[in-house]
Amino acid sequence: MTTIQRVLVYAGAAVVTAYFLYxxxxxxxxxxxxxxxxxxxxxxxxxxMHYTLANxxxxxxxxxxxxxxxxxxxxxxxxxxxxxxxxxxxxxGLSRVSKKVSSAAxxxxxxxxxxxxxxIAIPISTQFVRLxxxxxxxxxxxxxxxxxxxxxxxxxxxxxxxxxxxLEYQARIDxxxxxxxxxxxxxxxAKPGIAAAFLLSWMxxxxxxxxxxxxxxxxxxxxxxxxxxxQRGNLLASTAFALFLTLPVVAxxxxxxxxxxxxxxxxxxxx
Amino acid sequence: xxxxxxxxxxxxxxxDKKVIDDLSLGIEPGEFFVVxxxxxxxxxxxxxxxxxxxxxxxxxxxxxxxxVTSQPPNKRNIAMVFQSYALxxxxxxxxxxxFPLRMHGASKDTIRGKVESVSKLLxxxxxxxxxxxxxxxxxxxxxxxxxxxxxxxxxxLLDEPLSNLDARVRLSARAELxxxxxxxxxxxxxxxxxxxxxxxxxxxxxVLHGGKFECVSRYQDMYEAPLTKWLGDFLGDxxxxxxxxxxxxxxxxxxxxxxxxxxxxxxxxxxxxVEAIESSGGLxxxxxxxxxxxxxxxxxxxxxxxxxxxxxxPVKQLTFRNGMLVQTPGEKLSEPSSRA
Numbered sequence: 001m002t003t004i005q006r007v008l009v010y011a012g013a014a015v016v017t018a019y020f021l022y023x024x025x026x027x028x029x030x031x032x033x034x035x036x037x038x039x040x041x042x043x044x045x046x047x048x049m050h051y052t053l054a055n056x057x058x059x060x061x062x063x064x065x066x067x068x069x070x071x072x073x074x075x076x077x078x079x080x081x082x083x084x085x086x087x088x089x090x091x092x093g094l095s096r097v098s099k100k101v102s103s104a105a106x107x108x109x110x111x112x113x114x115x116x117x118x119x120i121a122i123p124i125s126t127q128f129v130r131l132x133x134x135x136x137x138x139x140x141x142x143x144x145x146x147x148x149x150x151x152x153x154x155x156x157x158x159x160x161x162x163x164x165x166x167l168e169y170q171a172r173i174d175x176x177x178x179x180x181x182x183x184x185x186x187x188x189x190a191k192p193g194i195a196a197a198f199l200l201s202w203m204x205x206x207x208x209x210x211x212x213x214x215x216x217x218x219x220x221x222x223x224x225x226x227x228x229x230x231q232r233g234n235l236l237a238s239t240a241f242a243l244f245l246t247l248p249v250v251a252x253x254x255x256x257x258x259x260x261x262x263x264x265x266x267x268x269x270x271x
Numbered sequence: 272x273x274x275x276x277x278x279x280x281x282x283x284x285x286x287d288k289k290v291i292d293d294l295s296l297g298i299e300p301g302e303f304f305v306v307x308x309x310x311x312x313x314x315x316x317x318x319x320x321x322x323x324x325x326x327x328x329x330x331x332x333x334x335x336x337x338x339v340t341s342q343p344p345n346k347r348n349i350a351m352v353f354q355s356y357a358l359x360x361x362x363x364x365x366x367x368x369x370f371p372l373r374m375h376g377a378s379k380d381t382i383r384g385k386v387e388s389v390s391k392l393l394x395x396x397x398x399x400x401x402x403x404x405x406x407x408x409x410x411x412x413x414x415x416x417x418x419x420x421x422x423x424x425x426x427x428l429l430d431e432p433l434s435n436l437d438a439r440v441r442l443s444a445r446a447e448l449x450x451x452x453x454x455x456x457x458x459x460x461x462x463x464x465x466x467x468x469x470x471x472x473x474x475x476x477x478v479l480h481g482g483k484f485e486c487v488s489r490y491q492d493m494y495e496a497p498l499t500k501w502l503g504d505f506l507g508d509x510x511x512x513x514x515x516x517x518x519x520x521x522x523x524x525x526x527x528x529x530x531x532x533x534x535x536x537x538x539x540x541x542x543x544x545v546e547a548i549e550s551s552g553g554l555x556x557x558x559x560x561x562x563x564x565x566x567x568x569x570x571x572x573x574x575x576x577x578x579x580x581x582x583x584x585p586v587k588q589l590t591f592r593n594g595m596l597v598q599t600p601g602e603k604l605s606e607p608s609s610r611a
Contacts, residue, residue: 169324170357172344174418175374188361 024246030239031055039235059240063229069244071137072221075212076205078141083152083201084194090149091156091193092186096165106157109150117210120146125215135216143211148204152197159193160186195256203249273300274335274425274458276321281330282482283316290316291327292482298426301456303449305469305490308479309505314462315354317479318428321460323347334425345374350419351428354435356411358403364390364414365399371422389421392451409440420451427452429461433468445471466490466506478502500594503528509556512567513591514541525592529585531556531570540584543567545575557581 001009030038032051038044059065094102112120124143125134133139163186171185172178187194212221220228222245229238276298283291290313298304308314319325321332323344331340339347350371358367365386372382390396393413398406403414412432419427433441433448449472452459463469469476470490477487485505486498497503503511513526536557543559546566550556555571559581569583590597 164355164357166353166355166357167359169319169322169344170351170353171359171370172324173322173347173349173351174371175345175348175422176370177343177345180374185359189359 027239027243027246030236031243035236055236056240056243059234059237063225063234063237063241065225065241065244068220068222068225071140071216071219072206072223074137075141075144075221076202078137079144079148079205080198080202082141082145083148084156084198086149087152087156087197088187088190088194090153091158091190092160092182094153094157095160095163102157106154109153112146113150117147118214121211121214124211128215133215135219137216140212140215140221141205143215144205144208145201147208148201151204152201155197155200156190156193159190159196163189199252199256202252206249207245273456275300275333276426276458276460277333277336278321279331279333281320281327281332283313283320283325283327289482291320294330294483296477296484296487298458298460300458303452303459303461303472303474305473305476306460306462306479307466307469307476308464310464312479313482314464314479315430318351318430318460318462321426322349322351322428348422348424349426349428350422350424352415352419352430352432354431356415356432356435358411358414358418360402360404363400363402364395364406364410367403367414368399368417368421371418375422385421389417392420393417409436409444412436412444416448416451420455425458427457427459429459431463431465432461434463434465448472466508470494478505480505496589496596497528498596500526500528500591503589503591509568512565512569514561514563514565514567516590524594525590525597527585527588528591528596529588531568533585533587534569534571534583535586536569536571536573536581536583538582540582541567543569543581543583545577545579545581548575548577550574559583 029044029046029048032053032055033045033048034050034052035055037048037050094105097105121143124146128134128139128143131139133142167185167189168181171181176184207223208221209223209227213224213227217224222241226238226241226245229235229241276296278294278296281291281294282289294317306314306317316325320327323339323342323346327340331338333339334347334349359370362370368386368390369382372385377385386399387396390399393416395406395410395413395417398410403411406414412435415432419429429448433444436444445468461468461472473490475487476490476493478485478493480501485502486493493502494506497506497511500511500513503513507530509531511528511530513528516525516527542562544562545557545559547558548555549558553572555574557569557571557575558566559569560566575581
C-alpha cells in the first residue's frame with residue numbers, strides 16, 4: 001500500500017466510525033450536560049465544557065430504575081445460559097448427523113424467527129397467564145429464548161463443524177467417556193462459538209421489546225422502562241436509561257471478543 | 272505383555288457401499304502388520320472398527336481371545352495415531368501426552384514419570400511445556416506417537432502417521448518407529464498407501480482390495496509372486512507387464528506376467544517400440560508398445576531413444592490364468608499365504 005492509499009483507508013474508517021459513534025455521543029452529551037445546553041435548546045450544542053451528574057442521579061433515583069435493571073439482567077442471563085445449555089448439545093448433534101438431515105434441521109430451526117414476534121407472543125402470553133409465568137422474568141426469558149436459541153444453535157453448530165472429528169475419536173480412544181469428551185475436549189475447543197452464542201443471546205434479550213412488553217408490562221425490563229418514559233415525556237430519564245442499556249453491551253463485547261477471533265483451532269490437526 | 276488381535280468375518284457398509292466385506296485376520300502378538308491399499312479401499316475404516324469408533328455390521332473383534340466388539344473405544348485400551356495427529360490444540364505437549372493417563376486415573380507422580388520417560392525416548396522433552404501449535408511437524412508427529420506410547424495399550428493402530436512429514440524426516444521417523452516397535456515388542460497395525468513404508472516396516476503386509484485382503488504375506492513374497500493380476504498391477508513402482516499367451520488348452524485367458532526388471536534387452540524375444548523414457552538412478556524405464564499390441568514397461572541400463580525399435584525377452588515370468596497366478600511345478604515360490 002502506498003502512503004496515499006493508507007491515508008485514504010484510515011480516513012474512510014474514521015468517517016464510518018464517526019457515523020456509528022455519533023448517536024452514542026449524543027447520548028453521552030445529553031446524559032452529562034446540564035439541560036439548558038441540550039434538551040432546552042432549539043439547536044442543542046454539539047460540544048460543551050459544562051458537565052453534571054445531576055441528570056443521572058435524578059433519573060436513577062426517581063423513576064424506579066433498580067427493579068427493571070435487575071429484571072433485565074436476570075432475563076438476559078437466563079436467555080444466554082439457556083442458549084448455551086441447549087445450543088451446545090443441539091449444535092453438537094447437528095454437526096454429527098448426515099449433511100442431509102443437518103441442513104434440513106438447521107433451516108427449520110429458523111421458522112420461529114421468520115414469523116413476526118407478536119404472532120408468537122400473544123398465544124404464548126395467554127398460556128403463560130395459565131402457567132403463572134406472566135409478568136415473571138422466567139416467562140419473558142423463555143419467550144425470548146424462542147428467537148435466541150436457533151441463532152445460538154446455529155453458531156455452535158458451525159463451531160463444531162470446524163472441529164475435526166478425529167479429535168473426538170482420539171479422546172474416546174485415549175480413554176475419555178462420552179461426557180468427558182464433550183466437556184473436557186470439545187467444550188474448550190468450542191469456546192469461541194459458545195461465547196458468541198452466549199453474547200448474542202444475552203444482547204438479544206437485553207434490548208428485546210415485543211415479548212417483554214406483552215409478557216411483562218407491569219414489571220418492565222429496561223427497554224420497556226425507556227419506552228414508558230419517552231411516552232411520558234421524560235427524555236432525560238430515557239437518556240440515562242439508554243446509557244445504562246448500552247454500557248453492559250460494550251463491556252461484554254470487549255470481554256468476549258478474544259473468543260471471537262479465529263486461529264483458535266490452529267496447530268492441533270495437520271493436513 | 273503382548274496381545275493377539277483377531278478379526279472374524281467382519282463386515283461394514285456405508286449405505287449401499289460395502290467397505291469391509293467378510294474380512295478375517297489374525298495378527299500375532301508383537302507383530303508389525305501393515306495394511307496396504309489404494310485410497311478409498313477402507314483402510315482407515317478397518318482401523319476405526321478395531322479402535323471401536325465404528326461398529327461392524329457383523330463379525331467379531333477379539334483381543335487376546337476376549338470379544339471387544341461391543342465395547343466403547345475408551346474401554347478397549349487400544350492406542351491410535353491419526354494421520355492428522357489429532358493433537359488437542361488447546362493443550363501443551365505435556366497436556367497432550369498425559370491426557371490418556373489422566374483419563375485412566377493415574378496418580379500425579381506416575382503421570383509425571385511416564386511423560387518424562389516417553390518424551391525422552393522420542394526426544395521431545397525440551398518442548399514439553401510448549402503449545403502444540405508452536406512445534407514443528409516432526410515434533411507434532413512425535414507427540415502423537417508419545418501419547419499412544421505413554422500408556423500400556425494392547426494394540427497400536429497407526430493411520431498413515433508419516434504421510435505429513437517431509438521426505439527426509441519421514442525416512443528417519445520410519446526407522447525410529449521400527450526401532451520403537453522392536454523395543455516395545457508390541458502389536459502394531461499400520462495403515463499406509465506407501466509401498467516403501469510397507470516393505471520396510473512390516474513383518475507381514477495385508478493388501479486391502481474390495482473390502483477383503485487380496486493377499487497377506489511378506490511384502491517381498493507378494494512382489495515376486497503376486498497371487499492375482501490385480502496385485503501384480505498394484506505392487507511396485509511400475510505395474511507388472513502382462514502379455515497374453517496361447518495356452519493351447521483353451522481354458523480361459525492365459526497371460527505371462529513379468530516385472531520391468533525381469534527383462535533382458537537384446538537381440539531376441541518380443542519386438543517393441545520405445546514410446547517414452549523415465550530415468551531413475553542410472554537406470555532407464557522404457558515405456559514400449561509391443562508389435563503384438565500390449566504396452567509394457569521394461570528396465571534397461573542403456574539409454575535409448577524414443578521411437579527406437581528394441582527386442583526384449585523376460586528372463587523370468589509368471590503365468591496367470593483368468594487373473595490368478597498359476598504356480599507351475601518346479602517353480603520356487605516362497606509360500607505366500609492363501610487369499611484371506
